[in-house]
Amino acid sequence: MLHTYTRAQSIAEGKLLDVSAQAYTFGFRVPVAISQAAWSDTVQWDHGGVQDETGRLADVLSLGVASVKAPAEHNANTRQYTVYRTPNQPGAQEAEAALLRIVCTAGDQGEPVVTIMRHDEG
Secondary structure: OOOOOOHHHHHHOOOEEEOHHHHHOOOOOOOEEEEHHHHHHHHOOOOOOOOOHHHHHHHHHHHHHHHHHOOOOOOOOEEEEEEEEOOOOOOOOOOEEEEEEEEEEEOOOOOEEEEEEEOOOO
16 A cells, blocks of 8 residues: 655644745745744744744745746746855854745645745755
8 A cells, every 4th residue: 555645744743834824924825834954944043132933934935935936947846045044053143045945736635835945855
């Protein structure tokens, strides 16, 4: 028997985080999830100060929707874009580039869905 790992299972297990509600405010009109690795790298913030996860997620989503709206060079379903973020490490102060990939595929029921992940994720 062939078992298919679903998007819903990935969300339930925390491998993907559903950010659809926030993404809608930036212009996405389909469900959006971000991988745990991309979240940890670009959104998660444990150090207080002027940064917070809401603002960092806003950066990821606003740049993501802009990349989707830009003309496609190759594969219209996949885009790469760069987010500059301060690494989530004690004492880090300088912004560094993080390359993300945004992919539009079919969801569990064949509906269009978007996934944001690190460029090196499968």
